[in-house]
Amino acid sequence: MAIGFKPKAEMTLSLPGCSPSEILLVAAEAARQLGWRAGGMTRTEAVFYTPMSMRSWEEKVTLREINGQVVATSACSTIQIIDWGKNKSNLKKLFKTMQRLHDSHCITNDKESVHPYIAYTSEQKEAVQAHIRKYFGSINAILRSEETNSPVEILLVAPTNRYDYYTLVTCGAGASSMKMPHKDLPSRCEFCISLPPEWNPESNEPEDRWPVEWLFRCAELTRQKDIWLTCGHTVSDGSPLHENTAMESLLLLSPEKRDEQAGECTLPDGEKVAFYELYPLYKEETEFKQANGLANLLDKLKDCSHIARTDRRNTCEGYSAFHSAENDGVILDDSNRMTFRSILTPRKGNMATPILVYINVAIFLLMVLCGVNFLFPTGISILKWGADFGPLTLSGEWWRTFTCNFIHIGVIHLLMNMYALLYIGAYLEQLVGTDRLSVAYVLTGLCSASASLMIHPDSISAGASGAIFGLYGIFLSYLLFHRIERHQRRSLLYSIGLFVVYNLLTGARTEGIDNAAHVGGLVSGLLLGAGYVQADRMQTDSRAISRIAEGVLLVLFILAFTEQTRLAPSEYEEIQAAWKSGELEKYATEETDGEETANSDTPILSPPTTIDPDKWETYTVDQLGFSCSYPAHWMTQKSNEQCILYLLDEQNSIAINHNKFDTEEELDEMHRTILHSMQGEPVEKINVQGKEFEKISVPMDYPVAGGGTIHVQQTLVFRLDRETLEGYLIICLTTDDSHEAEAQKLIESVQLKS
Structure with a gap:
């Protein structure tokens, strides 16, 4: 099991009698049998990708010639720290398959690796010879091996009217049973070869x-x-078949131009013996078959006779399974060599990524040294360091859209973001360079903050994830616009796409994750990346085009932020004032400590020691002609002259306000302010004890001091009387169904004297 920034496993591959380039060819055929996708291949390097599945996430397998040896590396292409042993397993499977293919291809003189001679029984031999006579022809001569112990014979079948060529067939090779990987393949076989009629069986010349x-x-x-x-399969010893030909190997095929049954013989005990015809190949044809598969080679050989002629034309003349490193896009530095140490070391071509990581880590350590909680910082503590919060950001503190991208809510939040930044930075800085990556981090971070303010301005937002999503967006642009070499493109699309989709889906269903910032960063990154891609395509003025793309994105952010500031609710100014005066921090701190506070001049009506949850009290303001009923278990507080009743129960509150207006214009302005504060939510007309009220309900998310948000149902019920120039406003904030039902019952109990 490998652990690291890019988990990997390495293995040195060696096959007896094979040069490094020949090992790469065997690896190509082995990878095809394993169902791996082939990447690029030169005489010194080959790249393959495992299939995408639950077990394998398309690991990248690279074979390189290093100092005369072939070193194979399997590395994860997705964001993960532990590979659970799959990289080591990939290399074992590859090498085992290569060994099997190499043994069947290469003929050696190693006497220790062979089984003892085995001969057919008389019944088996008779069955094989009968099969040969039936499908190949009458036996005219028998040739025996110079090995005195060898039971193998070669049966010669002379040309006939039906088959006007010589045929040589072995008898005895099938006495030895091979260990097959599949039960449906015959474990015994004989060999045959078709020779031209001018072949001389009595000649001792090499070509005969x-x-x-x-x-x-x-x-x-x-x-x-x-x-x-x-x-x-092909067999060879690495040299020409004879001194007067360039052919080097023999391809095993089913017997050509004969009955279909000629390819298999049944022994008396029911076992099958396959007959394979040997067909000579040039080296280029063998390479073509290993690189492109048997079917493609047979298609090239379809016009060639099945008779073995070592002077026939080369159907793959000039072909090479190896190609140059030229490609249709940028080749990224091999991820197999990436380590935490190399990525975190600033150097030319890798400067912005480690520096951005160090800045984020340094700021977090400074926060901790100044008293911010290491694991769970409070909302107030990160606000002090520059977290994004609509009431503050949109009322003068615009710089929070920048600083929030370097503030993190605990060490776990920091580590997760820095790992993602290292991963994308290691790739992206190779593509866009140090300057553009630094600018992109800032610009997409600004856009992510703007998106967060647009969707939920009342939540505290911090972290580098918005800017990191922006960098992923830029990288996706390069992948989508084919600016990366095609063999790497598919694997990286899996990896990057999986990261983006998974995190967006997780953010959509998990509270406390600012998915709006993620989407804002991603979209702005895609746009900026499209500009960078266009700049890279231009041989001249590429720097100017990059700056134009960055300028356009900056202008879009400024316009969006300016409009957000213009539309910000008026109460944001009050929150800003409370923040500057310290009242907001004091309130949040007291809430965190669980203390209930009140103004010194405000009487608090404490509930009785024993509270009946079903008991309701009556509250009356005689001078206004106002009365209502409220649950006895709610804490009652009169805040000021305008707030005639304020009720608290845990995180739920009900405030009843009374206003007296001097003119109808003031009353109308109040009506417009209420509607604007509820962001255009629909208004419902209701009747309360014979009086007409208006009602607006909307769910909202409010930040809490310890970080995160709480879901609250906000209900406004108000009556603005143009005859008396009086107004009543009831504000209910409830967090569950039971408190919401009690608030509704209180509203229904309100009575106003005419």
Whole structure:
């Protein structure tokens, strides 16, 4: 199990008799059998991607030639710290498959890796020879191996009217049973080869003798340990088949131009023996097959005769499975080499990312040294350091849209954001450079703060996540506009897309996460990234285009923030004044400590020691002709002359205000102010004890001193009488259904004398 910034596993690969480039070719074929997606491949490097599944998140597997050895590395491409052993498992599967393919391809003289000779029983041999006579023709001669103990024979079938070419078929290779990976594949096999009619079976010349020698050598493969053969495999010893040809390997195919049943013989005990025809290939054809698959090679060979001629044309002449590093986009530095230490070390090309991390960490440590809680800082404490809060930000403290991107609500919040920043910064700084990444962090952070103020201005917001989402948005623009090399693009789209979607969905269903800031940062990043992509496409004036894109985004932020400031509720100025005077901090601190406070000149009517939850009291103001009923378990407080009754119960409150106006214009202005403060919510006409009132209800989220928000149902019931120039305003803030029901019952009990 690997742990780290980019969890990975490494393994040195070696195959007997294979050069590093040949090992890469075997790896390409092994990766195809495993269902891995191929990336780029040169003579010194090959890249593959595992499939996306519940077990594997498309790890990147890279093979490199280093000092004459091939080093394989499997690394996670998604944001994770622990790989749960999957990288090591990837390399084991790859190497095991490569060993199996290599053993079936390479003929060696290693006597220790073979099983002892095994011969057919007389019944088995007769069944095989009968099969050969039926489907290949009469046996004209028998050729035996120079190995005195070898039971393998080669049966010669001369040309006939039906088959006007020589056929050589082994008899005895199938006596040895191979260990097959699938039960439906025959574990025994014989080999055959078709030769032109001018071939001379009695000649000892290399061009005539090589088919016999190679049939015996292929027969020896069935005795080698831990290998298996089937259609599509190639065999070779790394040198030409004979001195007068450039062909180097033999492809195993089903017998051509014969009955379909010729490819398989049934022994008396029911076991199957497969017959594979050997077809010589050029080195380029072998490379083509390993890089592109058997079907594509057979398509190229479709116009070639099945008869083995070592002077036929090369169907893949000039082909190379290896290609240069040229591509259709930017190749990012190999993520396999990334470590926490390398990313956190400032250097050319990696300057902005570590510096931004250090700034965020330094500010947090300074906050802790100044008394801010290490794990759970209060809302007031982070407001002092520059957190975003609508009533303060929109009433003069605009700089909070900048500072909030460097303030974090506890060490866990900091660590999560810094890990995400390191991950995206390691990639993005390679694409956009140090200057543009620094500017992008600030600009998208400003836009994320503006989005947060737009959606929930009354919540405290802090953290680098909005700016980080902006950086992810820029990177997505590069991926979507194909500015990254195509083999890396798909893997990174999985990784980045998964991170963005997961975090947005988590933020949508989890309270206390500022998803508006995330969306604002992401959208602004996509827009800025589109500008950067266009700048990179321009060979000239790319710097100017980048600055224009940044300027446009800054202007959009200024316009949006200016409009938000203009539309800010008037009570924000009062909250700002309370903040500057220290009253807001004092109130929040007392609320945190659970203390109830009141003005010294305000009498408090304390509830009785034993409270009946079903008991209601009557409250009357004779000089106004006002009366109502309220639950006895609510604490009663008269705040001032305008607030004739103030009730508290835990986090719920009801305030009843009375106003006397001098003119109808003042009364109308109050009506407009009430409607504006409720942000255009619909107004309902209700009848209370024969008097007409207006009612507005809206759910809201309020910040709490310890950080986060609390869901509150806010209800305003008001009556503005144009005849008496009097107004009554009832404000109810309730957090649950029972308190809301009590507030509704209180409203229904209100009585006003005519």
